[in-house]
Amino acid sequence: SQTIHQWPATLVQPVGSPLSLECTVEGTSNPNLYWYRQAAGRGLQLLFYSVGIGQISSEVPQNLSASRPQDRQFILSSKKLLLSDSGFYLCAWTASGTGGPTPFFGPGTRLTVL
């Protein structure tokens, strides 16, 4: 069966520090991958999505970037965090190909920027 992992689960970082959040999917190949951010009590904002290695579509450029170095690995990065980057970050995957997409989510990373 397929599983999706995110780490770290919780992160507290100072303003101006770098960021690296990792998402990996097991049990499938060539998934579509997504990064979302959720501010407290609010909806999900799509940040990036990827349909293959090295293929990244950006919805909210700002100071965040994403990379997909391997088929089942999706990384969210920043060189310098802002206070507004605080939030709950969710990674999701959907299967490509036949059968239709059903998105599944990882457990999330709670990021606090101080």
Add this chain to the structure above:
Amino acid sequence: AQTVTQSQPEMSVQEAETVTLSCTYDTSENNYYLFWYKQPPSRQMILVIRQEAYKQQNATENRFSVNFQKAAKSFSLKISDSQLGDTAMYFCAFIHSGGSNYKLTFGKGTLLTVNP
């Protein structure tokens, strides 16, 4: 551009009663999927129900069912026999199938409280 609208920011229901959450969407495509997700206080996103646009029959999962009106672009969620554990944020979501548009778009959510 595809959009998903949930017009009810908050709702409440008494335990054992029925509640309906609304969702409308906008797309020019014919082939797509619709979803309802539940997000409890743990913030884990849990898939509640899935509907394929080409199917006229409404999807059901135990106490959860949808009213899918394709022409009206409406996709409401009905929760029967509400339980305290149903208290959560509920999100409606949309994704195209096929083609080159893989964006998964969410509504802003409805906070449902089930009262004892």
